[in-house]
Amino acid sequence: MDFGPYLMLASLEGAVTAAVLALTAVGLSLVFGVMRVVNVAHGEFFMLGAVLAWWMTSLIGGHPALGFAVALIVVPVLVGLLAAAADVTILKRIAYDPERTIVATIGILYILQQVTLMTYGPDARPVEPPFNTRLALPWVEFSDGRPQLYWPWGLSTTSYKLGVIAAASVVLIGVWIVMARTRIGLVMRATQMDRDMALAFGIPVEKVYGLVFGLGAGLAAMAAVLIVPIQQAHYLMGGDPLLLSFIVVIIGGLGSLPGTVVAAILIGLSDGIISVFFSPTLAKILATLLVALVLVFRPQGLFGVRRA
Amino acid sequence: MSDTAKTAFLHGGLLALLFALQFVLPAYHHGNLARIMVLASFAIGFNVMFGYTGLLSLGHALFFAAGMYGMGLSVQILGFSPAPALIAGLIAGLVVAALVGALALRTVGVAFMIVTLMFAQAGYLTVLYFGSYTRGDEGFVIQQAQRMLWGIDLSDPANRYFAAFALFAVCLLTTLALVRSPFGKVLIAIRENEDRARMLGYDVFKYKLAAVIVSGTISAAAGAAYGLLFGYVGATFASVQYSIFPLLWVLLGGAGTVLGPFIGTLFMFYLIDLSSGITTAYMLIAGVVLVLLTLFAPQGLAGELRKRVWRGLP
Amino acid sequence: MTLLSTRGLTKQYAGLHAVEDVDFDLPQGQVRALIGPNGAGKTTFVGMLCGRIAPTRGTVIFDGKDISTLPAHKRIALGMAYTFQITSVFANLGVAENVALAARRRLQGAAVQDAVADALAQVGLGDRIDQTAGDLSYGHQRLLEIAMGLVQKPRLLILDEPTQGLAESEVAAFKTLIRALSDTTTILLIEHNMSVVMETADVITVLNFGRVLAEGAPSDIHADAAVQAAYLGTG
Numbered sequence: 018m019d020f021g022p023y024l025m026l027a028s029l030e031g032a033v034t035a036a037v038l039a040l041t042a043v044g045l046s047l048v049f050g051v052m053r054v055v056n057v058a059h060g061e062f063f064m065l066g067a068v069l070a071w072w073m074t075s076l077i078g079g080h081p082a083l084g085f086a087v088a089l090i091v092v093p094v095l096v097g098l099l100a101a102a103a104d105v106t107i108l109k110r111i112a113y114d115p116e117r118t119i120v121a122t123i124g125i126l127y128i129l130q131q132v133t134l135m136t137y138g139p140d141a142r143p144v145e146p147p148f149n150t151r152l153a154l155p156w157v158e159f160s161d162g163r164p165q166l167y168w169p170w171g172l173s174t175t176s177y178k179l180g181v182i183a184a185a186s187v188v189l190i191g192v193w194i195v196m197a198r199t200r201i202g203l204v205m206r207a208t209q210m211d212r213d214m215a216l217a218f219g220i221p222v223e224k225v226y227g228l229v230f231g232l233g234a235g236l237a238a239m240a241a242v243l244i245v246p247i248q249q250a251h252y253l254m255g256g257d258p259l260l261l262s263f264i265v266v267i268i269g270g271l272g273s274l275p276g277t278v279v280a281a282i283l284i285g286l287s288d289g290i291i292s293v294f295f296s297p298t299l300a301k302i303l304a305t306l307l308v309a310l311v312l313v314f315r316p317q318g319l320f321g322v323r324r325a
Numbered sequence: 326m327s328d329t330a331k332t333a334f335l336h337g338g339l340l341a342l343l344f345a346l347q348f349v350l351p352a353y354h355h356g357n358l359a360r361i362m363v364l365a366s367f368a369i370g371f372n373v374m375f376g377y378t379g380l381l382s383l384g385h386a387l388f389f390a391a392g393m394y395g396m397g398l399s400v401q402i403l404g405f406s407p408a409p410a411l412i413a414g415l416i417a418g419l420v421v422a423a424l425v426g427a428l429a430l431r432t433v434g435v436a437f438m439i440v441t442l443m444f445a446q447a448g449y450l451t452v453l454y455f456g457s458y459t460r461g462d463e464g465f466v467i468q469q470a471q472r473m474l475w476g477i478d479l480s481d482p483a484n485r486y487f488a489a490f491a492l493f494a495v496c497l498l499t500t501l502a503l504v505r506s507p508f509g510k511v512l513i514a515i516r517e518n519e520d521r522a523r524m525l526g527y528d529v530f531k532y533k534l535a536a537v538i539v540s541g542t543i544s545a546a547a548g549a550a551y552g553l554l555f556g557y558v559g560a561t562f563a564s565v566q567y568s569i570f571p572l573l574w575v576l577l578g579g580a581g582t583v584l585g586p587f588i589g590t591l592f593m594f595y596l597i598d599l600s601s602g603i604t605t606a607y608m609l610i611a612g613v614v615l616v617l618l619t620l621f622a623p624q625g626l627a628g629e630l631r632k633r634v635w636r637g638l639p
Numbered sequence: 640m641t642l643l644s645t646r647g648l649t650k651q652y653a654g655l656h657a658v659e660d661v662d663f664d665l666p667q668g669q670v671r672a673l674i675g676p677n678g679a680g681k682t683t684f685v686g687m688l689c690g691r692i693a694p695t696r697g698t699v700i701f702d703g704k705d706i707s708t709l710p711a712h713k714r715i716a717l718g719m720a721y722t723f724q725i726t727s728v729f730a731n732l733g734v735a736e737n738v739a740l741a742a743r744r745r746l747q748g749a750a751v752q753d754a755v756a757d758a759l760a761q762v763g764l765g766d767r768i769d770q771t772a773g774d775l776s777y778g779h780q781r782l783l784e785i786a787m788g789l790v791q792k793p794r795l796l797i798l799d800e801p802t803q804g805l806a807e808s809e810v811a812a813f814k815t816l817i818r819a820l821s822d823t824t825t826i827l828l829i830e831h832n833m834s835v836v837m838e839t840a841d842v843i844t845v846l847n848f849g850r851v852l853a854e855g856a857p858s859d860i861h862a863d864a865a866v867q868a869a870y871l872g873t874g
Contacts, residue, residue: 055435107620116435116438119381119435120615123569123572127609127611128613132606134605134606135606263439267439305446305447308439308443309443309447310428313432507743507747511740517729518727518728518730521728524689524721525741
């Protein structure tokens with residue numbers, strides 16, 4: 018394949034990564050923004066989404082689209098409820114102290130991961146995509162001074178991958194509408210701005226926290242349900258999304274949703290493209306160092322505005 | 326009994342007990358205890374930062390691994406003998422700690438935790454990236470012939486136990502002296518109220534950097550010793566798990582106590598040892614203990630002891 | 640001789656002037672009171688003196704040296720001591736250890752213990768030396784703060800509302816303490832309690848809306864109509 022088509026293929030793969038990453042990272046960012054805590058177990062809620070999606074689709078049977086549709090709706094709700102339960106039983110009791118919350122969510126991380134290992138086992142298992150048509154893509158070539166369309170061998174994507182990008186976009190727009198246009202979104206933003214003031218105005222802050230923590234985990238789970246037909250479910254799959262979400266949230270500016278989405282697209286696309294040129298390990302080293310240095314020298318994120 | 330006498334009695338008593346145990350323990354527990362003493366030294370290093378200075382690092386595997394690889398690679402590639410290799414490990418830890426400290430200490434709280442986590446992750450990935458030297462996840466073995474320190478064979482269980490004991494004793498006594506010194510008291514003051522310490526005229530950044538360097542160097546010493554005594558160097562020791570372990574040990578034993586790291590390591594080691602006989606998901610225990618500790622006993626075991634029995638426990 | 644002076648010292652928060660163009664001179668050996676209504680900028684002003692708050696512009700000169708860019712701990716090392724408005728002792732440490740931390744910057748070994756005992760006796764906490772600081776009553780914690788300032792033997796002692804929350808008898812003891820110290824130490828006192836100000840200060844500076852409204856001897860300030868309007872009310 019020539020370089021041009023190759024780059025286009027990498028960008029398409031990157032767009033799928035970016036879409037899923039944006040969902041996952043917005044979940045983490047929401048929790049950090051509203052509750053001011055870092056949820057280290059976020060990647061495990063992602064993993065749980067994938068594993069539950071496998072379980073649900075294999076339970077339902079029939080046409081793959083049926084099981085998948087049920088999983089897409091039910092799994093995020095289940096994971097969200099589980100997270101809300103963890104919030105009420107654990108985080109609420111340590112009063113959301115930032116440092117103790119990190120330690121506690123590390124504990125939750127191992128509990129979720131290891132319980133999955135004990136029940137689901139160490140194998141990676143696939144989920145069949147609901148639809149999966151191979152779509153060949155054209156490329157432009159100049160011959161005899163005139164542009165001509167042709168279909169290079171190997172330049173293709175699937176309808177499912179495009180579906181993932183579309184679904185993630187719809188959900189993100191939905192989250193934005195909820196945050197910007199609804200009463201519950203207003204309540205969340207009020208809590209984010211000033212917890213004490215929100216309390217004074219009679220906002221049930223603890224319920225909002227439970228809701229946000231559940232919503233954040235649910236978004237991660239939904240992202241995982243979307244990706245699992247491409248990636249397979251495995252009990253250790255939570256590590257990478259956690260790391261990437263961290264990177265995205267920090268570079269996008271902690272707690273800023275638009276910044277998070279922009280950073281997710283940037284990182285997702287560049288991850289696809291960079292790994293064409295560099296080894297993935299080197300790309301990860303550079304990314305982690307970038308996060309550390311951004312936090313040290315530009316804590317408001319690369320796109321954020323420094324507050325007075 | 327004065328506080329000083331009580332302190333000497335308690336810590337001296339533990340060391341005497343550990344010294345004596347080597348003659349009576351059955352082989353299996355003898356080997357375990359040697360391992361525990363080295364890992365407890367790692368926890369002691371972590372405690373200097375977390376327990377005494379109030380700096381929660383989520384990246385201490387970086388320092389442990391710096392010591393381990395500083396030692397291991399200088400044996401493997403440069404053909405060093407154990408004594409200079411150990412020193413190479415110490416220097417590696419010291420340099421890495423100084424660099425990480427100088428950068429990470431520009432942040433506070435949660436950002437500090439994430440920055441240390443990221444640096445450690447970068448360190449782990451670097452070990453994997455240079456797999457042609459480090460052999461990555463698989464790691465490499467340090468041969469018996471390369472483990473002769475001044476004519477003493479460190480692969481021999483009795484010698485190994487004694488070496489682990491010596492390391493642990495040095496680390497324990499060093500921290501004990503440290504926290505009773507004016508320097509250590511400033512660290513505690515910074516933990517308690519950083520702004521007040523600064524307004525008493527202390528250069529808080531310098532003290533914190535010194536704490537990171539001491540902590541990182543002790544952790545590196547433990548890492549170097551671990552590689553040398555047990556003859557294996559691998560990327561697992563640089564992974565996130567080995568950043569979480571010292572946190573777990575110190576929280577369980579009691580942060581900000583000299584004995585806490587050992588108590589926590591001892592308990593956790595046997596908990597995991599027993600449960601790994603039953604299930605492969607032994608890290609479940611670590612998760613449950615972490616959650617229970619944050620919920621019910623943030624002071625840890627020695628912390629409870631300090632609260633209930635003796636307030637002067639160092 | 641002037642120990643401390645500021646020129647054009649200004650702090651803006653989001654366009655708001657918390658302190659504006661303050662020129663201030665404090666001669667060695669004086670007890671100066673800084674008064675003004677709440678929000679007049681007193682704490683911001685002393686915060687800029689000792690380096691806790693970075694000024695928007697202006698200079699701070701201490702003992703003839705421009706210290707405007709020095710970090711807080713270096714200013715303290717030059718001989719300033721600062722006691723916090725909101726009680727800020729090391730609550731989990733012992734009373735003696737609190738004072739010892741302040742003393743050890745200039746003393747070593749056994750001398751520390753003597754200095755600690757002296758300072759605690761001076762503020763009337765001599766019998767509480769073995770307690771934990773957090774167990775002290777609020778008023779006693781304020782006194783401990785002062786002891787932590789005293790033990791540094793500073794050339795300039797900045798006290799931010801030291802008598803807030805003290806009992807009547809403790810306030811009286813505090814006045815005596817300030818008068819005794821005034822022979823050896825320059826003191827800058829932020830204070831709301833007018834009887835303390837009138838009985839201890841050599842000179843009073845009045846801040847209002849971040850500016851110096853008036854400056855003079857206690858009797859002059861007491862008679863000043865503008866000050867009465869801004870601060871003392873009906874006086």
